[in-house]
Amino acid sequence: MFVGIIGLGLFLIRGIQSSGNKLFTFGKSKAKLVFGRKPDLTFDDVANYEEAKEELREIVLFLKDPKRFLKLGARIPKGLLLVGPPGTGKTYFARAVAGEAGVPFFHTSGAEFEEMLVGAGASRVRDLFDKAKRAAPALIFVDEIDAVARKRGTTIQSSSTEQTLNQILVEMDGFERHDNVIVIAATNRPDVLDPAILRPGRFDRRIVLDLPDIDGRSKILEVHAQNKPLAKGVDLERVAKRTVGFSGADLENMLNEAAIIAAKDNRKEIESEDIEEAATKVVVGPERKRKRTQKDIELIAYHEAGHALVSKFVPQTDPVHRITIISRGMSLGSTMYLPEDDELLISKTKIVSKVKTLLAGRAAEELKFNDISTGASDDIEKASDLARRMVMKYGMSKKLGLVEYGKSDKLKYLGYAYQDQRDYSEETAREIDNEVREVINGAYDEVRSILKKHEQKLDKLAKILIEKEVVEADEFEKMMVDEK
Numbered sequence: 001m002f003v004g005i006i007g008l009g010l011f012l013i014r015g016i017q018s019s020g021n022k023l024f025t026f027g028k029s030k031a032k033l034v035f036g037r038k039p040d041l042t043f044d045d046v047a048n049y050e051e052a053k054e055e056l057r058e059i060v061l062f063l064k065d066p067k068r069f070l071k072l073g074a075r076i077p078k079g080l081l082l083v084g085p086p087g088t089g090k091t092y093f094a095r096a097v098a099g100e101a102g103v104p105f106f107h108t109s110g111a112e113f114e115e116m117l118v119g120a121g122a123s124r125v126r127d128l129f130d131k132a133k134r135a136a137p138a139l140i141f142v143d144e145i146d147a148v149a150r151k152r153g154t155t156i157q158s159s160s161t162e163q164t165l166n167q168i169l170v171e172m173d174g175f176e177r178h179d180n181v182i183v184i185a186a187t188n189r190p191d192v193l194d195p196a197i198l199r200p201g202r203f204d205r206r207i208v209l210d211l212p213d214i215d216g217r218s219k220i221l222e223v224h225a226q227n228k229p230l231a232k233g234v235d236l237e238r239v240a241k242r243t244v245g246f247s248g249a250d251l252e253n254m255l256n257e258a259a260i261i262a263a264k265d266n267r268k269e270i271e272s273e274d275i276e277e278a279a280t281k282v283v284v285g286p287e288r289k290r291k292r293t294q295k296d297i298e299l300i301a302y303h304e305a306g307h308a309l310v311s312k313f314v315p316q317t318d319p320v321h322r323i324t325i326i327s328r329g330m331s332l333g334s335t336m337y338l339p340e341d342d343e344l345l346i347s348k349t350k351i352v353s354k355v356k357t358l359l360a361g362r363a364a365e366e367l368k369f370n371d372i373s374t375g376a377s378d379d380i381e382k383a384s385d386l387a388r389r390m391v392m393k394y395g396m397s398k399k400l401g402l403v404e405y406g407k408s409d410k411l412k413y414l415g416y417a418y419q420d421q422r423d424y425s426e427e428t429a430r431e432i433d434n435e436v437r438e439v440i441n442g443a444y445d446e447v448r449s450i451l452k453k454h455e456q457k458l459d460k461l462a463k464i465l466i467e468k469e470v471v472e473a474d475e476f477e478k479m480m481v482d483e484k
């Protein structure tokens with residue numbers, strides 16, 4: 001895709017940053033208390049994640065009927081950590097646990113403590129735990145725990161957040177057997193957590209919520225479609241198939257946007273096209289009118305045409321879904337692909353192809369204009385990241401072999417931002433750089449020759465893009481086979 005100087009973008013319909021969280025940030029005020037007499041959410045509202053539900057059902061039982069466990073000498077867990085990327089329903093799940101158990105829910109977020117005066121955070125925590133104990137059985141939810149619980153020594157911890165964390169731990173260590181307060185914490189950065197919080201008796205249970213697979217997406221869509229009139233043609237399973245990489249929040253957001261589009265149009269039902277439009281909006285952001293010169297438009301058109309064309313002539317790529325030079329969100333144009341399956345294992349061929357596809361925007365600019373622009377910075381970042389992973393993590397470089405370079409936390413999982421610790425020599429660092437550069441440069445050379453070879457198609461595609469701003473999959477495919 002083609003982004004301005006600040007790159008936000010995405011490559012595929014995946015790896016999206018979601019709106020998550022915003023729904024439940026109750027400002028900087030006191031921990032929000034949601035009384036559980038009339039639970040507003042139950043496990044029925046949470047789709048997917050059956051295993052997580054099973055484990056959380058246990059927590060519900062502890063809260064409802066602790067005696068059952070105490071009588072048998074079982075230790076009741078004090079803390080549980082929900083780990084998952086933004087929008088996977090961590091906050092939502094925690095509320096459902098409280099709702100399901102019918103207990104009060106105390107909600108706070110690590111971020112609230114970040115800019116507090118020394119001492120204020122700790123006293124707020126004390127207050128919160130006191131209140132919860134008085135209301136017991138009760139659930140305390142600490143969102144974004146990483147904001148106060150970063151590994152000591154890795155970042156500059158303010159003494160306030162450190163005190164806050166200490167106070168949380170002191171409170172948890174001080175729970176009595178009969179206190180019947182359980183603390184659920186959530187994070188999307190398990191890699192930065194201070195191991196002290198994971199010790200037995202603290203957050204010693206962990207539940208990982210991954211992005212939903214096709215089945216999961218289907219179920220989540222069903223939950224959120226319940227109160228929305230869908231037209232006959234809408235097939236949620238098909239929607240699930242086409243939303244690889246969407247989180248629960250993205251899906252919810254998409255259906256909501258679709259409803260808004262239909263309502264604006266004054267229609268009574270939500271059509272497939274509304275959902276399609278809403279999905280694009282969720283992925284790339286809303287349409288934005290921007291002033292552009294004819295030269296900008298041509299550059300963007302060639303850039304996007306380059307991406308699409310090369311994806312067609314390298315192996316194992318996802319089919320092109322739509323190419324557009326309409327500005328949306330941060331991007332000035334985008335080429336969308338439609339992954340056909342959730343990927344578990346990705347081949348080297350596929351990664352190299354992704355790198356090539358990413359570099360193709362820049363290559364097309366260079367080929368046609370003899371000049372290059374800042375528009376490819378986001379593509380370059382992604383391609384470099386992939387190449388680096390190939391060399392350092394996936395053992396895909398002959399020269400450097402099957403060695404992992406850079407220690408990363410075991411808790412991290414694919415697609416996560418993680419911090420690496422350098423565990424290799426200066427010399428190896430140089431070799432890594434060379435290898436990465438070689439992957440990129442080799443790919444770029446090939447991309448250039450592909451574009452040269454198919455320059456007529458490139459011209460044709462760019463021309464149509466300039467004319468119509470959007471080229472859909474079928475038209476693109478037709479154009480590609482024509483003169484083969």
Ligand code: ADP
Nearest residue numbers: 020021047086087088089090091092248249252
């Ligand atoms: P997180 O806290 O992990 O960032 P949230 O709990 O804020 O995510 O999720 C945001 C919204 O996404 C929820 O309010 C809900 O509407 C939707 N959602 C996420 N996961 C699910 C799910 N498994 N089932 C139903 N809705 C979900």
Ligand code: ZN
Nearest residue numbers: 001002361379
């Ligand atoms: Zn691009």
Ligand code: MG
Nearest residue numbers: 021090091143
């Ligand atoms: Mg949240």
